[in-house]
Amino acid sequence: MALADLIDEFNEVKGGVVWETKKRALFDKNIEEIVLVDKMVGKSHFRISRNQNFEFVFEHRGPFGDRVLTVDLHRVDYHDGIRIVLGWSPEETVMKVSDTTLDPRAIIVTAP
DSSP states (O other), X not given: OOGGGGOXXXXXXXXXXXXXXXXXXXXXXXSSOEEEEEEEETTEEEEEEEOTTSEEXXXXXXXXXXXXXXXXXXXXXXXXXXXXXXXXXXXXEEEEEEESSSXXXXXXXXXX
């Protein structure tokens, strides 16, 4: 299922998604930016991308504020793909990025 399809009106205010990808373009350093999601849901805006600094970026803008989380993909073993866990609520937004092995090494960032 596409990442954008996991974010809908049922989880606009509070929700989360788990998504795995091996999408080659996402890890191609010759491509400056890859936008995976750029979606309005009700009064909230979700944008998920990989920027020119090779960072995975989760932007969540809604009634309770604007939050931007980044993870440096150089710190993740992305060669076999990555697992992304995103969570959001009025209290905080969380992103966890890890490899897809049985013993993943995850990087977790939060924004209140």
